[in-house]
Amino acid sequence: MKRSPARLVIALSVAAVLAVFILYTAIAGNATTQLSPSTLAGTTRHVAVVGIVVGKPTGDAHSAGGLRFRLKDDSGTSAARVLVVYHGTVPPLFRTGRHVVLSGRLRNGVFVGDNSSLVTKCPSKYTPAKSKKT
Amino acid sequence: MAALGRVALLLSFGLVSYALVAGSYAAYARRRRLSLSAQNALLAAFGTTLVAAAVLLAALARRDFSFVYVAQHTSRSLPLGYALSAFWGGQEGSLLLWLLILSGYAALAVWLNRRSRELIAWVVPVLGGVAFFFAFMLCFVSSPFDKAVAPGDGAGMVASLQNPYMLAHPPMLYLGYVGLTIPFAFGIGALLARRTDERWIVATRRWTLAAWTFLGVGQLLGAHWAYVEIGWGGYYAWDPVENAALMPWLAATAFLHSVMIQEKRGMLKVWNMVLVALAFNLSILGTFLTRSGVVNSIHSFSQSSIGGWFLGFIVICVVFSVGLIYLRLPLLRARTKLESLVSREATFLYNNLLLVALALTILWGVMFPLLTQAVNGETRSVSKPYYNFFLHSFGLPLLLLMGIGPLVAWRRASLRALGKTFVIPAVAALVTGIALIAVGLGSSTPGLLTYSFSAFVLASIVFEFVRGTRATGSLRRLVAKNRRRYGGYVVHASVLLLAIGIAGSSAYQTIRERGLKPGQSMEIAGYTLTYRSLENTQQSNAQTTSATVDVYRGRSHLSTLHPGKSFFPVEDDFGNDVAIYHDPRNLGDVFTIADQFDKNGTLFLKVLVKPLVNLVWAAGFLFVFGSLVALWPDAVEQRRLAERYEPGTAAVRI
């Protein structure tokens, strides 16, 4: 082979890889929009909501009625709150004040969470020394 | 004593600044004594950083709460081991760990290569430059030696961190991340010195391999931690912080392979520079992503102030690397060309392409929320389906290539010769595939392909060892003559185990959750689990509620498990105690999570049956073994390289 076909093949391979990538993201996408309680209002599509748990959760995630809790924005001073109804596995770190994310859909002003989609962030270790009640 | 720590860090800062500035000038103006002085400064910086580290460790050990850092991350009741591990638990401490490891590595690398004066003259300022950033942060932005009025007791360590993994996982990762700086510094140093030879690669080969091994082991430790301690049922969640370590590891894997091509054929000089810069920059990006909280992650480390600084540093590093490579392009042009698309060089190129593609698609996935937020104000994120698609699309061909590569000769392989060597592995793959379909495992195409390709690769590796042993007479002699290659094959075998373990535990996993009253059973994947009773126990730092669950296959009793939940009063937090039965029959696990204990006595038990998952952990051990074989010093090779780069005549120079 006098003229190296390498450049051509490498270019084609790179193009093939790019094509796979672009086709996938265009067709299957699979990206979920992340919203906070303040931006959630009025959304009808399937999204993920990110927020901090406020108030006292009630109910039982394994019962028909589900676990009910409210979320507020994780940053900023918005007064928006959204009520969440959730069924499925509840991570042990879940409690008031924790940063959570779950996917689902807003129905009649209530966010209905997808089964077992609740994820709780490990609590931040760098919060300035809060008064410990212990 | 905090004052000593602060002084030591200021000295480190001064020393690395000197190494950077004086070292650059010395290399540029060819000043020998100044260059040696800059070198000494870099070595001394390790000493002063070590002093600072010792001060922090001592403060942690004696719980000196006047140190803000100690008060924030330890408490009186925290066991000593964990108190010491708080060194890397917080932001300031982990920055110090970075600097400590970096200065230590830098000192060692420079010392070992001190005779290569021209190269080291430029490597010193590059290392000084990277260290400068961390020293600057430690002295002026985020110091571990801030003091305040000592509170009565410290804030303690989050319960989920109090386990042996906290002692091993972060240091391993850091040894890996930081280790990638050395080949980067040598590569950039070579470019700055306008050198076109392979000294920099030869000098850093073992560094790269070692760093890559540490990074790999660190990730496996993290995965195991998530699996047994956090206990959500899996070991990898494609979380940004997890991806942060995977991306540089993939780039380093590509680099490890492509330097072999440069070594054998003199090709790909530019590509190797690009790869080493990519690996380094991804490791800094990884540190940034992990620590800055800029991307939503469940590993919440902080909403910290240093994000901006890190970003600036990354930008500078990227611009500098790209700029320098571009400027030196004429110097790096190779004179050899790829001869045939059917050659080992070509398979290495495909391997590189796939590895880098995988790393970049993961990068895209991680940065996607930030990009969408910046572009149209809406945060969109991708998750498992996205990552799995690309893992399959790029990972499966990579797996196959692992088997093809060794079978193909360098330079050019005739298709007929290939046909002969391919036959048996290909038959092995086909037979495996058909057998698996017959047994009912055809339900998952990626799983089926993984197993079939693995059979191919395994056959190919076995052949290499068998044929090689026959040719040289003994296995020992074979490996001794070419440690890197056969150590590499062992590492490939470990990757095989990993692939099989991952495929089994994800593609062929079964998950079921049931509410059980005492005495009731549930069936899953051939197992029967019966809930017997509930216990409450008190441990030194936790109150545990656990269920007794018997596991049966048919009538035979396999094990009794105690999944439960614990409450930690000091940290005021809950944690899952998962219970796992390791089934020797399928090398898999029956993973049980006590999801919820109802007031009326119902246990909501979540069970995951994960076939072959223990291969993932076994792979880790084989991985380390293979790397050790590949890393092992080879006296013959060392002599040859010393002769090449520091031949007798050169030593006469003063």
Place this chain on the structure above:
Amino acid sequence: MALALALGSLLAVLVVVFVARPFLREPAPASDLLDERGELERRHLELVEERDRALGALKELEFDHRTGKVSDGDYHELVGPLRRRAAETLRALEPRAEARHEPISSSR
């Protein structure tokens, strides 16, 4: 506190001395120039690397042939050019004076 400062000062002094050492050891050296790899030495290094590459390729070809990865036909086809190349690189290094003026043909 005083102890900390004393130790800190000691550390500072040690560090400064260590950094200044090259200048203290040779206050007036004959030459302060960092040895630069001359053009000749660079060329030599390139030749050595090419020699090692060529010899290594030959060894690998022999090994691949012995283990059956390369067929007899392929072996005979490839070994000739490789041997020639290796010989070229050895020749270029032998009489060094000539090597400096004789450019080596670019490899195939």
